[in-house]
Amino acid sequence: MIPDYELTGPPNAPVLVLSNSLGTDRTMWDEQLPELSSRFRVLRYDQRGHGKTPATPGPYELETLGRDVLDLLDHLEIVRVRFAGVSLGGMTGMWLAANAPERIERLALLCTSAALGTPEDWRERAAFVRANGTGAMVDSTLGRWFTAELSSRRDVVAKYGGMVATTDDESYAGCCEAIAGMTLEGRLGGITAPTLVVAGYDDPATPPEHAERIAAGIPNARLAVLERAAHLANVEQAERVNRLLVEHFASEGEPMSTASGEAATARTGTGMAVRRQVLGDEHVDRAIELRTEFTEPFQDFITRYAWGELWASEGMDRPTRSCVTLAILAATGCHDELAMHVRAARRNGVEASTIREVLMHVAVYAGVPKANSAFALADRILGEEADGNGA
Template sequence: MIPDYELTGPPHAPVLVLSNSLGTDRTMWDAQLPALSARFRVLRYDQRGHGKTPATSGPYDLELLGRDVLDLLDHLEIGRAHFAGVSLGGMTGMWLACNAPERIDRLALLCTSAALGPASGWRERAEFVRTNGTSAMVRSTLERWFTPELASRRDVSAKYGAMIAATDDEGYAGCCEAIATMELDERLAGITAPTLVVAGYDDRATPPEHAERIAGSVAGARLEVLENAAHLANVERPEQVDRLLGEHFAGEEQRMSLGAEEAAGDGSAPGRTGTGTAVRRQVLGDAHVDRTNERTTEFTAPFQDFITRYAWGELWASEEMDRPTRSCVTLAILAATGNHDELAMHVRAARRNGVAVETIRQVLMHVAVYAGVPKANSAFALADRILSEEDEQSGA
C-alpha cells in the first residue's frame, strides 16, 4: 500500500520522512514543519488506518507498516532518506533500520519503545476499540499524551481529541496488534544508522527507561530527555525538538561546515564555540545557560568562552562517549573533589541526559568506597535535595 502523503521543502534537499504515532495523523508534525522544511525535503505520511490512509483488515505487524514506507519511497523514487518517528512511528523506524538499512540514512526515535508489553494489554485495547470505537479512547489518551497543563488547553484537547476520534477503528486496532507482536529489543544492536533517541520526562506511555534501553543498545546513539514533556514531546516542546532534529539530521554536513570554519579561523575556533553553545544548552538547559549569559561580565567573558569552546564544544560534543556516561563520570569527579555548586548543576543535567536516579545513587556509592564517606555523605545530601525538588516540580 502507498500511504497518503505530502512533500514540503526544497526539491533537491535531503529527504526526511516523518511518521506519526498511534491515534494521530501527519499533522501532529505541524510545529516542526517550518523549521525542517527550510533545510529538508520533508515527507509526511499517514500510518495505515490513520488520517487519509485507508485501513485494511487487521491484525497488522511492523513489517506491514514498514513496507508501507518502502512502497512510498519506491513510488517517489527515493533511494535513501532520514527518518523520524514518534511512538508507533519510532517503532516503524526501528523496523526499517533493522530490515532495510540501505534505505535509512539517519534515524530519530521520539517517545517510543522496542518492547511495550504486555501483549495481552494491546490485544485487549484492540478489541475494546473494535467494540466501542476510537472516540471512547479520547479522554484516557489525552491524559497520557500531554502534561496536565497542556491537556487542559481547549485548543489542544479539541485538535487532538478530534484526531483520535477520526482514526479508523480497524486501523487503530490493527496497529495495536502490531505493537503487541513487535520483537525489536533483541535486534537493536544491528542498527547502524546514526540514531537520536528522545524521551519526555513526564511520559507515562513510554517512560524514559524505554529510551534508555534503546540508546544503550544502539551503538553510538544519543539520548535526550526533555523536561515538562509527556508522550507527544514534539507538540509539547516544539522548539527543543526542532533544534534536536535539525542538529541530528544535519549530521556530517554540519560537522564539516564547522570544521571548515575552524580551519579558516584566526584561532578563536568559532565552530567549536557555536557547537559548544548548542551542546551546553542541550545538557544544562536553556534557563541555566541564559542565566549564565546574563551574569557574564567583561572580566568573566574570556573564561566563559574558554569552557564553551573546550568543555562543551570539544569534550561534551565528542561522540566517543555517550552523554549518560559522561554525566556519570562528571558526577563522580565533582562529588569526589567536593565541588558542590557544580555537582548540583550536573545532577540536574544527568537527569536531562536520561540517567536514572538509581544510577546516580550507585555513582555516589562508588565515591563513598573510593574517595571517602564524608565526601559521599555531602554529595548524597545535595543530590537528594535536587532530586526531591524535581519530584515536587513534576508532581510525582
C-alpha cells in the same frame, strides 16, 4: 499498500520522511514543517486507518507498517531517505533501519521504545478499542501526550483529541497488535544509520529510560532528553526539536553554524533531566530560582558536563556513582555538596548501611576527623528521612 501522503519542500533537496504516532495523522508534524521544508523535501504520510489513509483489517505486524513505507518510496521512485518518527513512527523507523538499511540514510527516533509494555497490555487495548471505539481513548491519551498545561488548552484538545477520535477503530487496534508483536530490542545493534534519539522528561508513555536503552543499543547513537515535554515532544517543545532535527539531518559537510551550539543544547537537556532524576525537582527548581547573571554560566557548565556527560554516562550505574561521589566529597570536606549527595544517594537506591561503609573507608584512607564530620552530617540527614517516613 501505498499510504496517503504529501511532499513539501525544494524538489532537489534530500528527502526526509516524517512518521506519525499511534492515534495521530500527519498534521502532528505541523510545527516542524516550515523549518524542515526549507531545507529538505519533506514526505509526510498517514499510517493505515489514520488521517487520509484507508483502513484495513487487523491485526498488523510492524513489518506491515514498514513495508507500507517501502511501497510509498518505490511508488515515488525514491531510493534513500532520512527518517524521523514519533512513538509508533519511531518503531517503524527502527524496523526499516534494521531490515532495509540501504533505504535509510539517517534516523531520528522521538519518544519511542524498542520494547513497550507487555504483549497482553497491547492486546487488551486493541480489544478495548474494538469494543468501545477510539473516542473512548481521547482523555487518557491526551494525558500521556502532553504535560498538564498543554493538555488543558482548548485548541490542543480540539486538534489532537479529534485525531484520536477520528482514527479508525480497527486500524488503531491493528497497530496496537503490531506493537504487541514487535521484536526490536535484539536488532538495535545492527542499525548502521546515524541515529538521534529524543525523549521527553515528562513522558509517561515512553519515559527517558526507553530512549536510554535505544541509544545504548544502536552504535554511536546520540541521546537528547527534553525538559517539560511529554509524549508528543515535537509539539510541546517544537523549537528545540526542530533544531535537533535540522542539525542531525543536515548533509555531511553542509555548513551548520549552529551545530556546536545545538550539541550543547542537547547536553543541557539531557543534563537537566538527569540532574532532576538524581537530585529531585525541588532541589533543582530551587537552584534555578537562585541563579544570577553571575552564576548562570557555571550552572550551565555543570548541567552540561557534570550531569549531561558524566552522570548520564552508561559506564557506571548510579548507585555506584553516588558512592564514589560521597567518598570524594567527604574526603575533601565539601559538606554542602555532601549533604545534597547523601539525599541523592538515597534517591538512587543506596542503603544507609552502604553509606556507612563508604564513610568508614573515608576514615581509613582520608582521616578520622573528616569522616567524623561526614558521619555527623549523614546521620542527621538520614534521621530526617526516617522522621519523614514515619509521619
